[in-house]
Amino acid sequence: MLNRRQTLLGLGTVVAFGAAPAFATEGPLSVVATTGMIADAARQIGGAEVAVAALMGPGVDPHAYRQTRSDIATMTRADLVLWHGLYLEAQMEDYFHALGRKRKVIAVAEATPRAELRSHDDYADKFDPHVWMSPQMWKHVVREVARALTEARPAATDLFTANLERHLGEIDRLSSYGQSLVAGVPSGNRVLVTAHDAFGYFGRDYGFEVLGIQGISTQSEAGLNRIGELVDVLVDRNIGAVFVETSVADRSMRALIEGAAAKGHEVVIGGELYSDAMGAEGTYEATYIGMLDHNFTVIAGALGADVPEGGMDGKLSAGI
DSSP states (O other), X not given: OOOHHHHHHTSSOOOOOSSOOOOOOSSOEEEEESSHHHHHHHHHHHGGGEEEEESSOTTOOTTTOOOOHHHHHHHHHOSEEEEOOTTTTTTTHHHHHHHTTTSOEEEGGGGSXXXXXXXXXXXXXXXXOOGGGSHHHHHHHHHHHHHXXXXXXXXXXHHHHHHHHHHHXXXXXXXXXXXXXXXXXXXXXXXXXXXXXXXXXXXXXXXOEEEEEEOSSTTSOOOHXXXXXXXXXXXXXXXXXXXXXXTSOSHHHHHHHHHHHHTTOOOEEEEEXXXXXXXXXXXXXXXXXXXXXXXXXXXXXXXXXXXXXXXXXXXXXXXX
């Protein structure tokens, strides 16, 4: 029978290079995470044992992000650097591989079983990295964060294990909430039109067709042909709502709405969704649970379901 520490240390895949660094033994572990979603997982698991800094704040697009001088200084001083992987931080991959020869650097989403990942015709030899859109898939990442923290500070194994189990329970409750909401969306309305293809795992889990103007990466082209195709879809299928994203400019979405209007079909913005970044610091939506609570509630409400005001626990900042 494995003990708790052995169980956590046995999970996931480490992407790191070079000799293992020495970790701080006093005071909180210094942890740097690329995205807000990973930073939240580290805080949920680490509690007072960690001090977490996120490189990418609200509204920041990780597909296009490049490390700054201050980022480099922060990461080279950290005990542990957690990045997503799966080519999400495409502009930073070479840097992380180099940094991994000196510091402990782990691509936490690489722990996701390959059989669960989506491939894409426009994303050759790569997988869809947006695994946080599926609560059940995100649990793989959370476990990998817990494993990394446990390796860095084994004396806190019991705390990390307890926090991990608590947070996994919260994620399961969130997943159930999402299922209950989408059950109220009429089957003909289960089409999610967004700025880029970040919601594929959501669509797979909850039975939605997902149509993005851009592909999996925001660095892909949003051509006039694609906008024209989606205009025809909106008109032909009488789709009345589309969604903008907090980390993607809404120019293409506005062009889509105007194109539909030119054909006599009214389309409204159903709401603003968190795709590649979370909400403003200090808000409920700046947590993983709040981020997806917002998305579930906005999507279901805009597409015809009855939704609770304020979301799952009445905590949504603006109400719904």
